[in-house]
Amino acid sequence: MSGLNRKSIILGITGGIACGKSEVGRILEKLGFSVCDADRVAHHLMDKGRPVYHQVVEHFGAEILDKDGTISRPKLGKLVFEDPPKLEQLNALVHPAVRKALEEWINRQRLMEQPAAVLLPLLFESGMEDLDWDKIICVSSPEAAVFQRLEARGLSPEEAEKRVNSQMPLADKQQRADRVISNTGTLGELKLAVEKNITAIMLER
Template sequence: MIIGLTGSIASGKSTISELLKSKGFPIVDADKIAHLVVEPGSPVLKEIELFFGKEMIKTDGSLNREKLGERIFRNENDRNKLNSIIHPAIRAEMLAQKEKWLLAGANTVIMDIPLLFESKLQHFVEKIIVVSVTPEIQKQRLMSRNKLTAQDAAIRIQSQLPMDLKEKGADAIIYNNGTIEESEQQLNSILFNWNAQP
């Protein structure tokens, strides 16, 4: 079974993904792959430099994520441009990793895809878990994790589809407003209901 794990920014996908990993499930992580495809010297990084300018590259040749983030979260045209440069490479690597796990005999593969709905990737997966939080908790966690002002956190949240729309597209929802243990209990019952084994 291929399970898509999604949610909104700072809703707790990585936290749930870590729990799944500790239970032995193989994880294909789109955010990690997004780091991989922009390694120094990669063609994707060159394209980012050509469009967004030399100031997006640090002196050690790596991507200045903070600078690029400042630009793309507040500007839809820039965000669409970055997506058109980086997403094809991310998708190709996600599918390759999924195939690798299936060939290795995995029963269930987890695909952690933050933009599953925004990028219309529902066909990549068979079941969808949405990790949801209330807007207040989401903003608070995003501000403290990324050291952002309330305004910058709001801009990032608005760059994605609203949570209620994502919930409508879910096969199961984890409400991650309480403790991690409470979220793990919800996760366990979803895995049990779907008879999902690593």
């Protein structure tokens, strides 16, 4: 993997909820990639006082705010995942700003010739498959393991099901991606799968 810095590459990492995208991101960082988490970008764009913050609060009202005036992610999440049209409305408010921020970030990595990856759960749902990717990788995991992880995060089985159903079916994401990494075993096996795929992608270039 020592030749990474000599070959600029930009990867879009997508997949189902709780399939292991963040873990793949950590593995890529250890391999020398810059990694951008699109969810964190979205949260930052909704920080108090920013334009997206005002749009979201204006649309959904003060009920989504904590006492200090910041947007409560649990309150907002409960509101939109209970009501699919509201989730679509939230995405319509946030995704354009996320897209712009990601385009700028990707351009900076290209200029620096820095291998990079963006963790983007809704890559296909948000229409961002046309960003400047070299390859799109889908991280998959068995449904039982996904629900186990979501419940470990404090979600009820009903809430977990709503989160899973709010996204494009995993099989569709796998079909549309350039490569699929199956997170079905140990962390060590996942690391080997990531390294194998990155090596193969580099050889294709």
